[in-house]
Amino acid sequence: MAVNTKAIKRRIKSVGNTKKITKAMEMVAGAKMRKAVESAINTRTYATLAWDLLVKLSKQQKVKLPLLQVRQVKKLLVVLITSNRGLCGSFNANIIRKTAEQLNNPVNIGRQRAKNGHLEPVKDLAIDVIGVGKKGADFARKMKYNLIASFSEFSDTPKLDDIWPISKMVLEEYEKKNYDKVIVAYTDFKSAITQTAKLRQVLPISEVDLEKMLRDLGEHGDDATDIAVVEPKLEIDEYLFEPNAQTVLSIILPKLVETQIYQATLESAASEHSARMMAMRNASDAARDMIKELNLNFNKARQAAITQEIAEIAGGAAALG
Amino acid sequence: MGTLHFKIATPEKVVYEKDIFQVSIPTTMGEITILPHHIPLVSVLQTGEMRVKDAEGEHLIAIAGGFMEVRGKNEVVVLASNAELETEIDLDRAEKARQAAIDQMARAKAGEDIDFARLQATVDREMNRLKIARKYRKLPPPKEN
Structure with missing residues (x-):
């Protein structure tokens, strides 16, 4: 029996140590989450205002800019945003599963949706992947997708300058017509408990998808800006453009794409940290339960040992007497 | 004379939001000053200093890249890639x-x-x-x- 209590005691200690670690990780993730959520919310104003302006501009005139052109899809680019590190519950699994599901159905994902009918993609649609975060890149490699670039050097709250290489690459490749459609796969942060994996089209810039993304932004966060009010209060003809609408648009559009990718990165970061926080909280809770049970077992074993000893002594005394 | 509702947003945060009297903004077409009751205008920004006059006095704001919009109803919105108040630099x-x-x-x-x-x-x-x-x-x- 003595050996048994010793083993249990050792076990309690080891579980206790694990609990300390998971508890610490939970708190770290919690602090990071708050920061990430804050920056995700801060970006919303900019995104909403930029979109607002774009709507006004596009109402005034139909400009032919490459970023607005809808082409038949022959090649598709997916920007897959995941985390660098594990131990964050099903965060990476969810976004990867969702992406894989969509990529297995290329006709659906390659279709260009427009208000006046759809444009079907070509049959042998090629798909390339940009991996943001190590886990996504690993997945693309394993599944034999063509991984054209991998970015994994981000801090927990990325700055706009950090994601510049990604947006630059995406914009350049699109303008060169190497890709006909660009999709971002990210995890939308709804609350500390719910995060949803999402795929959004960023190029060509489509009203439908931008509106969807902005609406999603509006759903959570208390200071969500009112997106419904995009209707210009003034007739667009009254607007003055300096130097001209074309120039203004050619500056706004890339910014908008950049902002969208930036927003997706921030949402993913916020989701990652909250997923990790939840995973670690669950681990801490499980460790606590385990310790409780082990303690009970330990006490039982100890009591059993004492009882046995007393019985032996009593037995011995009786034999002598 | 009235005031303008003025807002500077960058992708990272809202830098400044207040009612102001006037603002001078560097654009690619040269510096322009916006006073209340300005007609709606959209313009492209240049790297430079923006001068804002509000109830507290004049502020300098370093901005770089982006665009600005004067809306009806005395609203001015600046969307800059970078913007920083003089005190924060x-x-x-x-x-x-x-x-x-x-x-x-x-x-x-x-x-x-x-x-x-x-x-x-x-x-x-x-x-x-x-x-x-x-x-x-x-x-x-x-x-x-």
Whole structure:
């Protein structure tokens, strides 16, 4: 029996140590989450205002800019945003599963949706992947997708300058017509408990998808800006453009794409940290339960040992007497 | 005379939001000053200093890249890639960032594959921040190099 209590005691200690670690990780993730959520919310104003302006501009005139052109899809680019590190519950699994599901159905994902009918993609649609975060890149490699670039050097709250290489690459490749459609796969942060994996089209810039993304932004966060009010209060003809609408648009559009990718990165970061926080909280809770049970077992074993000893002594005394 | 509702947003945060009397903004077409009851206008920004007059007096704001919109109903919105209030600029950091960008540019000239235009923009931006910060602190303007 003595050996048994010793083993249990050792076990309690080891579980206790694990609990300390998971508890610490939970708190770290919690602090990071708050920061990430804050920056995700801060970006919303900019995104909403930029979109607002774009709507006004596009109402005034139909400009032919490459970023607005809808082409038949022959090649598709997916920007897959995941985390660098594990131990964050099903965060990476969810976004990867969702992406894989969509990529297995290329006709659906390659279709260009427009208000006046759809444009079907070509049959042998090629798909390339940009991996943001190590886990996504690993997945693309394993599944034999063509991984054209991998970015994994981000801090927990990325700055706009950090994601510049990604947006630059995406914009350049699109303008060169190497890709006909660009999709971002990210995890939308709804609350500390719910995060949803999402795929959004960023190029060509489509009203439908931008509106969807902005609406999603509006759903959570208390200071969500009112997106419904995009209707210009003034007739667009009254607007003055300096130097001209074309120039203004050619500056706004890339910014908008950049902002969208930036927003997706921030949402993913916020989701990652909250997923990790939840995973670690669950681990801490499980460790606590385990310790409780082990303690009970330990006490039982100890009591059993004492009882046995007393019985032996009593037995011995009786034999002598 | 009335006031303008003025807002500067960058992708990272809302830098400034207040009712103001007037604002001077550097655009690619030259500096313009917006007063209340301005007609709706959309324009492209240039790296430079923006001067805002509000109830507290005049503020300098370093901005770089982006665009601005004057809406009806006395609303002005500036969407900049970077914007910083004079009081918030960290002199040392700006100087370091500028130096780093200049170093990188030297390397770019040596044949490394770096985005030159972007670097030049960074140098300009940091120079602009330095200028404004020094102006605010009543120091002599930074040396060009």
